[in-house]
Amino acid sequence: MRHSFDVKDNPDPRRWIALVILLVGAFLPPLDFFIVNVALPSIREDFRASAAAMQLIISGYATTYAVMLITGGRLGDLYGRRNVFLSGMLGFAAASALCGFAWSPAVLIIGRVLQGFAAAIMAPQALASINAIFPDHEKSKALSFYALTFGVASMAGLFLGGALIALNIFGLGWRAIFIINLPVIAITAPSAFLLLRETRSEHPGTLDIGGALLIALGLFALIAPVIEGREQGWSVWLILMLATSLPLFVLFWRHEKHIESMGRDPILAPSLLKNPGLMRGLLAALLYYAVAAFWLIFSVYEQGGLGRTPFEAGLAILPAAVGFALGPFASERFLRIFGRFSAGLGMAIQAIGLLATAVLISFGFSHFVFVALFVVGVGQGVALPNLVKSIVQRVDRSQSGLASGLVNSTFQMGGALAAAVIGGLFFTVLGTATDVESTGRAYSVAATAIAICLLVGGWLSIGLTANKELPR
Structure with a gap:
């Protein structure tokens, strides 16, 4: 069923409560980026992991998050921002649990990649929903709280990571930095289901799978070498990967123009730009x-x-x-x-x-x-x-x-x-x-x-x- 409303003449009466819920979804992704940086020495000591594994724990999350954000935003337009927000949040909880109970560096890296994927599904819905449910005269104030969330998340990551490890709650050590997400999401997800108003595009269409795959590959080929380049000494395979990003973007653009000319729904309509x-x-x-x-x-x-x-x-x-x-x-x-x-x-x-x-x-x-x-x-x-x-x-x-x-x-x-x-x-x-x-x-x-x-x-x-x- 299509959910739409006139935000100017009939603003959602629960929009400010909804904003708090949405900001939790905006808060968790940057928090989990910064908080892990503090915990890396403890993780390395516990697993006796290599420096390369430690880099992947950071870059696996950051890269997946970056390359999937456009697709995540489009999913909300098509299938409903509340639905996609909830799906991303529950996926983030599952990935956090996998990270928290990881028994090897490889499992932790997989969990971090899944966290990045879920974060990219969840995070865009917060900003998109703010834009959709707030009338123009209130939007600046709502976006101010959205901006504040990023600052709080970065600082909380720096302090909370060290505090949780020092407190060693239930003997969890560094694992607490991931497990703490679970009670937060256990409270937020039901609240989102009950209080968030569903919004989506007036013309949902279908997901452009080919475009989503091409933009993800292009962004991965661009961002992964940028993140890993200095640490890896710009090896040949990273340079080759970076070189493939341009043709991938060209192929994506041509694909999107073709999809739009056929009257179908591209992941990123060229006319939008x-x-x-x-x-x-x-x-x-x-x-x-x-x-x-x-x-x-x-x-x-x-x-x-x-x-x-x-x-x-x-x-x-x-x-x-x-x-x-x-x-x-x-x-x-x-x-x-x-x-x-x-x-x-x-x-x-x-x-x-x-x-x-x-x-x-x-x-x-x-x-x-x-x-x-x-x-x-x-x-x-x-x-x-x-x-x-x-x-x-x-x-x-x-x-x-x-x-x-x-x-x-x-x-x-x-x-x-x-x-x-x-x-x-x-x-x-x-x-x-x-x-x-x-x-x-x-x-x-x-x-x-x-x-x-x-x-x-x-x-x-x-x-x-x-x-x-x-x-x-």
Whole structure:
């Protein structure tokens, strides 16, 4: 049965309660990315696993999540976002259980891949449902909470992982970081079934299996080498895989044009990308997520250069988390005052904060870095909801799931590329040195590169909200 309603004249009375449920689905995927980083030493000691196995525990999740996001978003459009959200959440619970009770590194890697797959099915439905159930005048506030969720998830991952391992609840050790998902989902899934209103495309059609397979293969061929390249020394097979990504994307594009010309439903309609400003917005999103490399380089500076423990490094980055928590609450006011400049202004604030950290560290004033980190967090909290809204509003609500998958997939690709390129720049400048001065110099160069990406992305974002929105 088709479920539709006029969100403007008849908004869902339970939409704010539904938002809490949806944000749990948006919270779990980034949480499980960050939390595992903290637990890796314990996992390696327990399994006596190789460094390659440890890399796969991280990259298996990240790669699968990134390559399946577009397909996951489209599934919600076709089969109902509540249904797909629930399916992804239950799959995430099953995969988390497999990870938590894994008896070997191979089983844990399989569980992580399945977690990434389920996360890609679940996560796009949150953003798509927000776009579908909230009227335009409330959407900025809802997206502010959505943006806040990412900051909370990243910080919670850094602290919760260490705390759970230290507490050793029921003797579970590192396994608790996965098993903790089960009671959360046991509460959230029934609530989602009872309280979420079903939304989907007005013209559901059928799933383009060929397109879904080609886009997944193309993204895998692009992202897997980017994630693994530096660690694996850019071996021949990774370079060959990267080279195949372009022909796979060309083949996918031709397939989609053919499917659309036949009057059928492509996974990504080529005509969709003709919507004014959409491509520009996606490029801005790609550059915006260069900030993902900041968490890597600052952590290495704190631990490798200053010799701090993971917990102390987590405390050092807390000002950015506080800024990120407060920024989204100011984003709606920024939108009212600065209009189409809001997302760009947020990214400029981030860039100023990053450049300030580089200057302070370069001149030996690292004890004042906390102020600049707060500025970085505020800018990120302002930029994210305004940027997401300016992109998602370029498409009709019937394609909210696809737009959500596109945005999330673009963010993941931007993060992977930034970690590889800017992370590579950081380690190239650092070389074999381990002293605080050399690490600070490498950080400053990499932070400046991130700031440049943010400034360019901010420039691209200007004007996105100036175009007339599509009819709802």
